[in-house]
Amino acid sequence: MDDSNTPHSNNESENQKGSSRRDFLKNLGLAGVGVAAGAAALYSGHIFEAKKEVSGDQKVLLTQDGKLVQVDSLEIKALEKNGKELHETLGREGIPGRRWVMVTDLSKCRNARKCINACQGAHQLRPEQYHMNTLQMQDTPGTAPYNMPKNCQHCDNPPCVAVCPVDATYKRPDGIVLIENDRCIGCRFCMAACPYSARIFNWIEPKDAANHQGEEYNVELNVPQKLGTISKCLFSADRLREGKLPYCVEACPNSVYYFGDENEDAVTNGTTKETVRLSKLLRDNGGYQLMPELGTKPRVYYLPPKNRLFPFEEAKDATPEKV
């Protein structure tokens, strides 16, 4: 057996050879690290230089949360409008800084049903499916009948959201209660819980389902509608994102609807485009909410049907006999 291979060898020359081999390897390692570090430094310097290229053209932009910022035009990238991203993030976060609110003036509604048509068109609904429905109301036998457009009240304490087992319906910070039909399991607990009967269900294949097949789902418009899932009024969240008024508000020919931001204390009439103070409108006209005693805290206010501009007429039904 060769002595040099044993740890207890005391052969000097063999020992020196061994130590010089170790030193060599050590130096080689150090050199390697040095080269790698140098290369990395050069590369990052190159990246830094490349980044420094500026056009000198500075743009002033408004961020989502309302701040003005200055950015070089080369750094501006168009945000990819990805529907999936929209409904996973923005669709749940809402529009920052806003508290959407609706005011419905019952003295002006003559049951023209233009709001209903616009809504059903935008949301791919059948004639008997209402996000917005005008009801013929008579509170007590002695009081006068009136027309009452009724949509989701976008409650601040929404019973539907509380009972949903899968977080398919949710309350956004901007006040809107949305429904994500990719997630809905169709248990209809939210329908049972809603005291305003605001929710509808796709019992049969949604309208023109074949035409909309494969379209990307837009949670802020809730289209395409899906069989076996819930739908309801969304305050036209897609239109609000574009800075426009909701479909129903814009379609009304009789100045019934005001829509706006509670934080700004301003609402805009969809017909006249007149913007008024929300608090003053409610104060001057005796604004109220539907069934406030239930504690749902609706975001829809009603102005009472006094000094009605139109006589009350019995509505004619255009819905099919059976669906």
Add this chain to the structure above:
Amino acid sequence: MDDNNLTFDKITSDLTHHIRINKGFMVWMGFLTVSLAVCLYAYSMQLRTGLGVAGIRDYVTWGLYLANFVFFVAASLIGMLISAVLGLIGMKWLTPITRIAETIAVAFAAVAGLIIISDMGRPERLAYVFIYARPQSPILWDVTVITTYFVLSLLLLFLPLIADMAVIHRRVASLPSWLKPVYKSLSLNFTDRPEQNKIINRSIRILLILLIPAALSIHTVTSWLFAVTSRAGWDSTVFGPYFVSGAFVAGSAAVIIAMFFFRKNYKLQDYLTDMHFNNMGKVLATVSLVYLYFNINEFLVPGYKMKRADAVHLQELFAGKDALLFWVVQLGGLVLPILFMLFRRFRKPLPIMLISIAVLIAAWFKRYIIVIPTQEHPFLPIQHVPQNFVHYSPTLIETLITIAPFILVLIIITLISKFFPVIPLHETAREKGIEHIKFD
């Protein structure tokens, strides 16, 4: 007859002679299977085209399926009443009934979970209930407690069976040969040693104690599916105990009916005696009285005040569209049976079985009355919708899908009772004074 004359051999043969496949069993199972196939075909149509094949629409969105679900959860609660509540306070006469009660509990609890799936618009997303679980929703509580109760009930059915199977696979020559290894492996090498009995008895006791809160939870939470809403007819603080007491009525009636047919078909007259029917009659009368008490609270108090939304609902129930059903169920399914059951002669096997059938049918329709009319009377008027949105009427497909769970329950009860002793063998022997079981 004098019970003490029964030898262990006779008990064993009396309680196990039915464990064989005979013509009657084949015909019965064939009938159940064909019926189930028809109902499953109906369900496949619903799977293909959606919940629209049923009569439920935007206002009455919970129909037969949900009424059926409530009924099944209710019937399953009997395992808790018989085994746990009455068993733990030491009622010895219950021994031959415990397994029947547990079988019914297991069958109804297992099927209740399936009914909920048939009521889902998107059954393929069932897993979302766990993936995106929201603890605020009573549905998650319901899923949790029903699963818990089912597992507890299954264990409670199984543990007393261990000793029985140990005896039977060794001593019963007539046991079908394919069943022997099943019995042997399920008996877990039980040899009636004191320490084995100690473990089993202690486990059963723990299960019985756990079963009480679990059972109370399943039906209380099921009642909360309604009571957490503000709708007239559901917005009630007594819904939990109202549902639980009603569940005992349905379950006791189901047990009496099962007792009657097992006694007749499996010739168990020596074990399920007139005394047992008499006592179960008293149990049914007692729980019916408690249920009547809650009914008075549930209808009289809002009926006295007649708040606007309640008034519309109650007027329809008391004197309107649903009045006939309401009064037949309340009088024919609750008040009259209580009056009859006060007399001993109506607690004989045949009359008490007939009374139980009436009570059980009424119990099903009572769930219909609880679930459906409330939704026909929402706070805001139902307008501009098709006629079938205004008034609910179940479709044929929906009815078939509603019948399917009953067939499934019958299949489960038939299989369990056919291949295992209906009456606990080991416990019966003990109670007859036979201390040690001869194994060979």
